[in-house]
Amino acid sequence: MAGHIQDRWFKTETNAAGKTVRVKTDRHGIGLRYRARYIGPDGTEKSKSYPDGQKRLAEKWLTRIEADMDAGQYIDPKAGKITFREYAEKWLGGLTTDPVSQEVVDRRIRLHAIPHLGARPMGSFKPEHMRTWLNRLNSAVPNGTYRRAIYDSVSSVFNAAVDDGVIKSNPCHAQSVKPPIPEDRLVVPWTKERVLSVREGLPARYAATVDVGAGCGLRQGEILGLAVDNLDFDTGWVHVRQQVKRVGGKLVFAPPKRGKLRDTPLSPVVAAGLREHMAQFPPVAVTLPWKTPDGTPVTLKLVFTNGVGNAIRRSYFDDFVWKLALSRAGVIPPKEPGQRYAAAPDDGMHALRHFYASVVLEAGGSIKALSTYLGHSDPGFTLRIYTHLMPSSDEKARAAVSSVFQRVSPVRELPAAA
Numbered sequence: 001m002a003g004h005i006q007d008r009w010f011k012t013e014t015n016a017a018g019k020t021v022r023v024k025t026d027r028h029g030i031g032l033r034y035r036a037r038y039i040g041p042d043g044t045e046k047s048k049s050y051p052d053g054q055k056r057l058a059e060k061w062l063t064r065i066e067a068d069m070d071a072g073q074y075i076d077p078k079a080g081k082i083t084f085r086e087y088a089e090k091w092l093g094g095l096t097t098d099p100v101s102q103e104v105v106d107r108r109i110r111l112h113a114i115p116h117l118g119a120r121p122m123g124s125f126k127p128e129h130m131r132t133w134l135n136r137l138n139s140a141v142p143n144g145t146y147r148r149a150i151y152d153s154v155s156s157v158f159n160a161a162v163d164d165g166v167i168k169s170n171p172c173h174a175q176s177v178k179p180p181i182p183e184d185r186l187v188v189p190w191t192k193e194r195v196l197s198v199r200e201g202l203p204a205r206y207a208a209t210v211d212v213g214a215g216c217g218l219r220q221g222e223i224l225g226l227a228v229d230n231l232d233f234d235t236g237w238v239h240v241r242q243q244v245k246r247v248g249g250k251l252v253f254a255p256p257k258r259g260k261l262r263d264t265p266l267s268p269v270v271a272a273g274l275r276e277h278m279a280q281f282p283p284v285a286v287t288l289p290w291k292t293p294d295g296t297p298v299t300l301k302l303v304f305t306n307g308v309g310n311a312i313r314r315s316y317f318d319d320f321v322w323k324l325a326l327s328r329a330g331v332i333p334p335k336e337p338g339q340r341y342a343a344a345p346d347d348g349m350h351a352l353r354h355f356y357a358s359v360v361l362e363a364g365g366s367i368k369a370l371s372t373y374l375g376h377s378d379p380g381f382t383l384r385i386y387t388h389l390m391p392s393s394d395e396k397a398r399a400a401v402s403s404v405f406q407r408v409s410p411v412r413e414l415p416a417a418a
Helices: 055-071 084-093 099-112 127-140 144-163 192-201 208-216 220-224 268-280 314-328 350-362 367-374 379-389 394-405
Strands: 004-007 010-014 020-024 034-039 045-050 237-240 243-247 250-254 262-265 284-289 297-302
Touching: 004 055, 034 055, 045 055, 084 099, 084 144, 099 144, 099 243, 127 144, 192 208, 192 314, 208 220, 208 268, 208 350, 220 243, 220 314, 243 314, 250 284, 262 367, 350 367, 350 379, 367 379
Parallel strands: none
Antiparallel strands: 004 034, 010 020, 034 045, 237 262, 243 250, 284 297
C-alpha cells in the first residue's frame, strides 16, 4: 500500500520502563481522526482525511492510488477540484487556432456551457450531468447543427482535461450520452430572379457585390476584401488572396479561409459590371493590420468601401444593407418601426456561392474544378454539399445503352392503346 495512515488522536511514546505505548494526543476526539498520506509522482505529499471508524476506507483509498500509479492512470485528487469555469477559461486562453475560430469557440463555451456547468468541479462530472445539460441545450438551441458544434467544443475541454491529468475520462464519451445530431439540409440555390431582385434592392454602391458572389463564388469576407490588384481583366481571372474579417472587435486583412489562395474565372460580363462599378465608385486605398490587430499594416486598394472610404464591417453590411435588399426583394418581411429585421440564416451572402455552384454544375463544370474555385478543402467536401445539384445522368445512361443494344434487340413500336 502506498503511503501510510496517520492517527491524529493517538501517538506512540516510550515510557519510563522503556516500553512503547499509545497515548492520547491533544487533538483526541477533535476533528477527523485518520489522515491518509502518500508521495505523488511530482514529489509532493498528498493526503486525505477520514473520520473515526473509517480507517478501512482510508486504506482502500491508498490502495486505489497505488493501483492507479502502477497502471499509469494516476490523477492528482486535488486536480479535479478545479471548476469547469476555471479550467475552460484556462483552456480557452491556450488555444492556438486562428483568432476568429477562437472567438467562435469562446462564444459557444461562455454562452451555452459555463452558465450550466461552470460551478461544478471537473472531477465530479458524471454522464448524468452531461445528459441533463444536453436536454437543456436542446430546448435553448433549436438548430441541431449548432448544438453539435457546442457539444464538440465542450467535449474538447474535457479531452484536454484528460490529457492534462485533471480527470480520468471524458464524461461526453459515455455510451449513455448521445451527441446532438447535425441537421442534414440540402442546399436550395436561389433562382436567377431572386439573385437579380436582391441586387436591385441594394444601394448602388454595393450592387456589384452580388456580381462577385454569384458570378465568381467568393465568400463575403473575400468580397469585402477584394482589391484592384486581384482582378486580371486581360486573362479573365480573380486572384483570391485576402479577406476582411473582424478579430477582437477590429477589422484586419487576413488570408482566405484555411489559408487557401486560389484563382477563379472572371466572366466578361461580370468584368464589365466591375469596371462600371469602379468607374462610379473609384477604389480606395485602405490600410489594415495583417491577421491580428497588432499585425503589420497592409494597404490595399479595395473595390468595395463604405460611404467614407473605409473597409466595410460585415455586421453593418448584414444588418443595414443586405437585409434591406432582402426585404425589398420580398425574401424577408419589412422591418417594423423600432425593430430589427427578421433572421435570415439561409439567405445571407453565402447564398450567392450556392447559386454560383449550381450554375457551374448545370453548365457541366466538374466537381474538382468547382472545389478549386470555391476554395474548399477537397473535392469530396464539395461533392457532399452539391451532389444533388449535379445534372441527372439517367437519360444519358439510357440513351447510351440503347444505342448499343438497338441492333441486337430493336425496340418495336407498341400498338396504340385501345
